[in-house]
Amino acid sequence: MSAGIDLQDVVCDFGSFRAVDHANVSIRPGEFFSFLGPSGCGKTTILRMISGFIDPTAGTIRIGGTDVKGKRPNQRPTALIFQNLALFPLMPIWENIAFGLEMRGVDKATRRAKAEELLKLVDLPGAADKMVSQLSGGQKQRVAIARALAVEPKVMLLDEPLSALDLKLRQHMRAELRTIQKRTGVTFIYITHDQGEALAMSDRVGVMSQGRIQQIADPRDIYNNPANGFVASFVGENNIFEGTAGAASGGHAAFDTPEGRLRARQVAGTEGKPVRLYVRPEHTILSATPAAENSVPVTVEEVAFEGAFISVHGRTATGKPITAELRNDGSATVPEKGAALHASFDPARAALLPDVDVRH
């Protein structure tokens, strides 16, 4: 069982501070949807409005098509997993998991059986009678998921639940969460500031900044076709050029910069607006001779070995830093520090983007 969620022009003000500004999003039933953004961007506020702890100042929230205005968290078909998990330390694990059922008046034997069943689902059989303090971080995580699943929510809301775990465990739990989501078919709404997490797990991602949803798209589109400079910079690295857009033709536009005339994709709706040119380091190519177009001379300043790839940091004649990433597969020659090279990129791989959301 799962339900979709619609946010229609949702606004949330805290005093004079607008935490969420006209959020519109339609999350499909059974979808794994992430809100991605820096802290203070309003993503947790959105989550708390969906779960019912905060009332929106304006706008409508629908869960499974029903307007949930005025409904308390205990009346909504949602289950929230808190950032600090908020497990009940005075109850054994099974009572934690069965707490929601206890509140619904389910008898003890059924509760216990259900708790055992869920512990199997989250790969923690035999932990029923332990106390919360006896579990490791990853195990607590699973208990929190089981506790939320026990009430058979139509929507699971997860507020950065992996942020307290170490890197290896976090990567493991990502896969685990995704599996549990697929197995149960419940709609997952996931809040994170970690772009890797959002991209790896989600069906779709909503990138937020300063209370506004900047872009909603699947992870590939977010990375490959960011809607604006904020999305491009928040999700991944960029080489950014400042300049003025010139004549456009065939979806591409000329872009005059201090480094010379460049060409890049023009994103619909940005004509005549101030834009910058964004190109990813992995799409920036270094060569000894100038390329036919979009070529900028650079001097290599630093070569950083990162394992799977090598970051080459250079600087243009005007002092602009440029980074290129080379795959560490032996196909590219690693330049020396101080080498004079040319950085170039395919115009189709570069985009002219406004800084932030320009809808308003």
Next chain:
Amino acid sequence: MGDLARRYGPGLTTIILLLVAFWLIMLVIVPNLTLLEQSFRPYLPVVDVGGPKDTYSFSNYLKVFNGEIETSVLGITFHIPVHVKTFLLTIWYSMVVTVACFLLAYPLAYFMAKVVNPKTLPTLLLLLFVPLWVSEVLRAFAWWIILALKGPLNWILLGIGVIDKPVRWIVGYDGVVVGLVYTYVLFMLFPLYNAVSSLDTNQIEAAEDLGAPWWKIHWRIVMPHAKPGIASGSVMVFMLSAGSLLVPSILGSTTSQWFTQTIDQWFKDALDWNTASAYAFLLLVLCTVFVTVAMKLFKVRLSDIAK
């Protein structure tokens, strides 16, 4: 102790330690031991003190069983020694005071810890503390005036038509209970407030999110977490109430008698310090036993309270 000497130097450390030792030994241990010692000796004319009649015995303690009176509780009539009755009533009404304090303090503690804006909290605390600036005697008398037959409470209730003739409020133990609750409620409030404010608000929200109605959130999450606070508040209120002399003396009625008043009468009216001491120790020991049993029943450990 080495730490103390390093911080304050040998001179000041000696003074501090001597003061603490004086306070402990001269003001706590010696008077109590004196009372304990004389509680086992008979009350004798001065000439006989130290003589052949001055021997140790439990006879002072056994005096609580003297003088039976007829009593009826819940329609059952039986005979009970008058001082035992006083003692049991003292314990009973101290429990009533403790429960009343909890019922008053818990919502307030929760409100202060979890609901009120932290900015207004200092004002609230100040308002709670203001009454403490006035002496306990005056506060007890204030209640005596408020509850008096022609006092302001009856005047207001008559005025707004809740009652049609004045109510005698200071009847039986009612005045004593009101006075004790008022005097000791803060001793319940602050441990409760500390305990509740240490609860992670996410726990409350998690419980609500999982479908718990408000009273179940309190019963299953907040109260179990606050148990050490409830226990320490209850022990304090109970012990202070059972040991209070002032409030029962001022707000007592003709039919109320607190065990401390009985002790006081042995001291001041009978001038029999020996029996008075025995009664005082009875009260101390039995209250301690009572509290220990109650803590066992509610599965609270002493170390929980110390937290």
